[in-house]
Amino acid sequence: MSKSRIILKRFLKPQHRWLIIVLGVSLTLGSVGFRFADDYFQISRNLQIFADIYREANVKYVDNIKPGDFMKKGVDAMLASLDPYTEYIPESELEDFKMKYVNPEYGGIGALIYQKNDKIFISDVYEGFPAQKVDIRAGDQILKLNDIAVNPKNSKEMGDMLKGQKGTSIKLEIQRPGQSEPIEKVLNREEIHFKNVPYYGVLQKGVGYIKLDRFLENSANEVKEALVNLKEKDQIQSLVLDLRGNGGGILQESVKIVNLFVNKGETIVTQRGKTQTSEVIYKANSLPVDLTMPLVVLIDKGTASASEIVSGSLQDQDRAIIIGQRSFGKGLVQQTLPLSYNTLMKITVAKYYTPSGRCIQALDYGHRNSDGTVNKVSDSAIRSFQTKQGRIVYDGSGIYPDLTVKAKSYSNILYSLASKQLIFDFATEYRNTHSSIASPREFTLNDADYNKFTSYLSGKNFDYTTNSEKLMAELKTMAEKENRYDDIQKEYLSLKSKLNHNKSEDLVKFKPEIKRFLELDIVGRYYYQNGKLQASFNDDLNLKEALKVLANHEMYAAILSGTGRFHSIGSPTNILDTADVSISDRKLNNSLDPIHSTIPKK
Numbered sequence: 001m002s003k004s005r006i007i008l009k010r011f012l013k014p015q016h017r018w019l020i021i022v023l024g025v026s027l028t029l030g031s032v033g034f035r036f037a038d039d040y041f042q043i044s045r046n047l048q049i050f051a052d053i054y055r056e057a058n059v060k061y062v063d064n065i066k067p068g069d070f071m072k073k074g075v076d077a078m079l080a081s082l083d084p085y086t087e088y089i090p091e092s093e094l095e096d097f098k099m100k101y102v103n104p105e106y107g108g109i110g111a112l113i114y115q116k117n118d119k120i121f122i123s124d125v126y127e128g129f130p131a132q133k134v135d136i137r138a139g140d141q142i143l144k145l146n147d148i149a150v151n152p153k154n155s156k157e158m159g160d161m162l163k164g165q166k167g168t169s170i171k172l173e174i175q176r177p178g179q180s181e182p183i184e185k186v187l188n189r190e191e192i193h194f195k196n197v198p199y200y201g202v203l204q205k206g207v208g209y210i211k212l213d214r215f216l217e218n219s220a221n222e223v224k225e226a227l228v229n230l231k232e233k234d235q236i237q238s239l240v241l242d243l244r245g246n247g248g249g250i251l252q253e254s255v256k257i258v259n260l261f262v263n264k265g266e267t268i269v270t271q272r273g274k275t276q277t278s279e280v281i282y283k284a285n286s287l288p289v290d291l292t293m294p295l296v297v298l299i300d301k302g303t304a305s306a307s308e309i310v311s312g313s314l315q316d317q318d319r320a321i322i323i324g325q326r327s328f329g330k331g332l333v334q335q336t337l338p339l340s341y342n343t344l345m346k347i348t349v350a351k352y353y354t355p356s357g358r359c360i361q362a363l364d365y366g367h368r369n370s371d372g373t374v375n376k377v378s379d380s381a382i383r384s385f386q387t388k389q390g391r392i393v394y395d396g397s398g399i400y401p402d403l404t405v406k407a408k409s410y411s412n413i414l415y416s417l418a419s420k421q422l423i424f425d426f427a428t429e430y431r432n433t434h435s436s437i438a439s440p441r442e443f444t445l446n447d448a449d450y451n452k453f454t455s456y457l458s459g460k461n462f463d464y465t466t467n468s469e470k471l472m473a474e475l476k477t478m479a480e481k482e483n484r485y486d487d488i489q490k491e492y493l494s495l496k497s498k499l500n501h502n503k504s505e506d507l508v509k510f511k512p513e514i515k516r517f518l519e520l521d522i523v524g525r526y527y528y529q530n531g532k533l534q535a536s537f538n539d540d541l542n543l544k545e546a547l548k549v550l551a552n553h554e555m556y557a558a559i560l561s562g563t564g565r566f567h568s569i570g571s572p573t574n575i576l577d578t579a580d581v582s583i584s585d586r587k588l589n590n591s592l593d594p595i596h597s598t599i600p601k602k
Contacts, residue, residue, distance in 0.1 A: 058070065068090070072090060075088045076088060079345075081368075081372075082365065083332065085332060085334050086346065086347045087345070087346050088344075088345050089343060089344040089345070090343050091341060091342040091343055094342065097346075101249065101336075102216060102250075103193075103217045105191055105193045106163055107163060107164050107165050107167075107168070107190070107192070108129075108130075108162055108163045108164070108189055108190070108192045109129065109131045109136075109170065109187050109190075110129020110130055110131045110132060111124065111125045111129070111131035111162070112124040112125075113142065113159055113162070114155065115152065115155040119152055120141065120142045120158055121139060121141050121142070122136060122137065122139065122140045122141075122142065122174075123138060123424075124529075125138055125528065126192075126194075126529065127527075127528035127529065129190060129192060130187040130188060130190055131187065132528070133187075134185045135185075136172070136174065136185055137176070137431060137432075137525065138424075138427075138428060138525060139176075139177060139424070139425070139432075140175070141174060141175040142173075142174055143173045143175055143182055144171075145158070145162070145170065145171070145172055145173075146170060147173075163189070165189065166189050166190055167189065167190075168188070169186060169187065170186070170187050170188075170189060171184065171185070171187075172184070172185045172186075172187070177429060177432055178432045178433065179432075194213075195213075196212060196214050196215065196216055196218065196222050196223075197210060197212055197213070197222040197225075198211055198529060198530060198533075199211045199530045199533055199534070200226035200229070200230060201534075202230070202236065203240065203537065203543065203547065206235070206236055206237040207237070207238050207239070208230035208236035208239045209239070209240045209242065209543075210223060210226045210227065210241050210242065211242045212241065212242065212243055212246055212307075213245070213246060214247070214249050215246070215248055215249025215250050215251075215254055215257075215305075215307070216249045216250060216253070218253075219253045219257070220253045220256030220260075223257050223260065224256075224260055224289060227239070227260060231290065231293075236293075237294070238293055238295070238296075238550045239293055239294070239295050240295075240296045240298060240547075240550075241295065241296070241297045241298070241310075243297060243303050243310065244298050244299060244300040244302060244324060244542070245302040246303055246307040247302065247304045247305060247328075248304050248306035248307050248308070249305070249306050250306065251282070251306055251309065251352070252282075253306065254269070254306035254309040254310050254313075255268045256286075258309070258313045259284040259285070259286050259288060261288055261289070261290060261291065261293075261314065261319050261320070262284050262313075262314075262317055263291065264284050264287055265285075266283060266284045266317065266355070267282070267283050267355050268282050268284055268309070268313050269309050269313060269353065269355070270282070270353045271333050271351075271353075272350055272351055272352075273349050273350035273351075278349070280350075294556055295314070295319060295321070296320060296321050296323055296549060296550060297310070297311045297320045297321070297322050297323070298323055298542050298543070299311050299322055299323075299324040299325065299327045299399060299401060300324045300325045300407065300542075301327070301328060301407070302328065303324075303327040304327065304328035304329075304330045305328075305330045307327070308327050308329075308331070309352060309354070311327065312354040312358070312360060313354050313355055315354075315387065315393065315399065315402070316355040316358075316385075316388065316393065318387050318389045318560045321403065321549055321560065322400075322402045322403075323401050323402065323403045323549070324401050324405055324542050325401065325405065325406075325407050326397065326399070326401065326404075327360070328362070328398055329360055329361060329362025329363070329396075330360075331351050331352055331359040331361030331362075332348045332350070333348065333351065334346050335347060356385035356386060356387055357385050358385045358395035358396075359395050360395060360396070360397065360399055362376055362377060362396065362398050363376055363377070364376070364377055376396075377395075377396035377397065382394050382395060382396040382397060383396070389560065389562060390562055390567075391562035391566070391568070392567060392568040393569050394570050394571065397570065400570025402566065403545060403549065405542045405545050411506065411509075411510040411514075412465065412467070412501075413462070413501075413503065413506040413507065413510055413514070414514055414517065416462045416463070417457075420460075420461070420462050423514075423517055423518055423521055424521060426453050426456050426518065427518065427521040427522045427525055428525075429456070430449075431522065431525040431526070436526065437523070437526050440523050440532070440534040441535060441538060443523055443535065444519060445515055445518055445519055450511065450514075450515050450518075457507070462503070463503070466501050469496075469501065472492070472496050475492070476492060479492070516539065520532055520535055523535040
């Protein structure tokens with residue numbers, strides 16, 4: 001018997017098997033693809049060292065150690081050295097994991113909360129769920145839950161208390177701004193299930209729109225149902241599929257969605273792991289819903305993972321025009337493995353490749369720097385590929401759109417007003433003093449309303465530092481370090497006084513964008529998330545570009561055939577990263593960080 005087999009046999013004795021449970025390592029010879037016998041020895045050796053350290057620290061360390069927490073920190077640190085997507089899920093976090101990545105269903109009231117000034121407030125209410133049905137509103141302060149005063153120092157605990165078995169009742173005592181007496185609300189918890197497709201409709205005559213938020217269970221069926229309804233009931237002739245901010249989800253769902261628009265038998269995505277036998281080719285295995293309808297897919301910096309499979313596959317097959325900003329660039333596939341004691345490990349098992357053969361992974365986790373940081377794939381390593389009709393596309397940098405729309409940037413005063421909840425608070429006041437407003441696409445604030453807002457800000461702190469002021473501060477610091485400040489002090493103070501911002505002037509100068517975000521927040525109070533989305537259509541530059549292209553049949557055909565400037569898409573020599581972080585990314589859309597929300601699964 002070989003040395004490695006003797007060691008492995010010794011390792012698998014009963015007294016050592018708990019190590020396998022703790023680390024989630026399967027050492028079955030038929031399932032581990034190591035090339036050299038020394039690997040088995042190294043695994044056995046290091047597991048023994050790990051076990052010795054864990055045991056001795058727990059027994060002899062001067063202070064008490066919580067064994068479970070201590071082990072989890074070690075495992076988390078070990079897995080974090082691989083990539084941000086490989087993680088250990090203990091039993092206590094299993095339900096949260098399933099809600100986040102598989103099927104977000106739970107018993108609750110359909111509202112979000114936040115903490116401010118040692119108080120707990122409702123931050124958002126979802127249409128069709130218990131909170132909305134009993135007229136609980138964003139901005140309401142929660143005073144008591146089932147006659148127990150809330151603990152303002154633990155909003156997470158409060159959020160957990162609002163959840164519970166569906167059908168059970170819950171009583172809330174709330175304080176509504178503008179009302180002197182508290183209000184009592186009795187609700188019955190319901191199953192809270194958020195649709196993958198929260199909204200679909202008609203943008204204008206003949207043009208359909210589908211908003212896809214995530215790729216969890218049943219997402220493909222929801223997209224199919226929306227598409228069929230738009231075709232049959234609304235007689236649409238073209239479609240916009242909106243994947244902006246969609247961090248991904250289950251790989252198979254993305255395959256099914258692409259299959260709605262391409263022929264049966266077409267390759268949609270290929271998954272390749274460590275060995276040749278791990279390669280999986282996903283093909284369209286059903287008849288499509290529509291092969292010819294003009295299609296535009298909207299993407300941005302928050303478009304990741306399964307969303308990139310859809311947009312990349314449709315781009316490679318010249319089936320859709322991609323519009324927006326360069327996507328996130330996640331070309332890795334995770335698989336969830338069950339471990340002992342009802343725990344899981346989510347581990348990166350492969351990379352995926354679009355039909356042209358490109359992997360769009362933007363960060364190279366396989367080659368970390370000495371300090372642990374990760375670099376983007378270098379321009380010199382980026383390769384070119386061809387779409388079905390010969391257009392040039394590139395790997396290593398996400399999905400680059402056929403037509404780029406520069407992401408909006410916003411003023412510092414708007415960031416300040418949003419981050420300090422002043423836009424939110426004014427919307428709360430507006431809702432409590434206006435029983436109704438116009439439809440989402442028609443509602444606007446008049447000048448008198450905006451003047452009320454500026455008056456509302458009187459005495460409130462929303463100071464901020466402009467970029468110019470930041471540069472001036474850096475200049476002073478550098479001049480002082482170089483003993484040059486005395487030489488430039490007069491000129492410096494003169495320039496600084498000219499650059500100092502004036503909040504009153506900025507409220508006038510940036511009135512259009514501030515007023516627009518006030519309108520969106522107010523619309524959300526009456527028409528909830530879908531109303532807010534519809535209201536945003538009016539000044540959505542990406543949608544306007546999509547409608548423009550869909551109305552110009554010659555341009556649409558020229559882009560897909562690669563005519564002229566459309567022959568090469570996203571060359572590394574001329575890529576401009578237009579995926580700037582907008583205020584909607586940071587605050588108002590409350591979108592998930594794509595690093596933690598993209599889980600294509602085998």
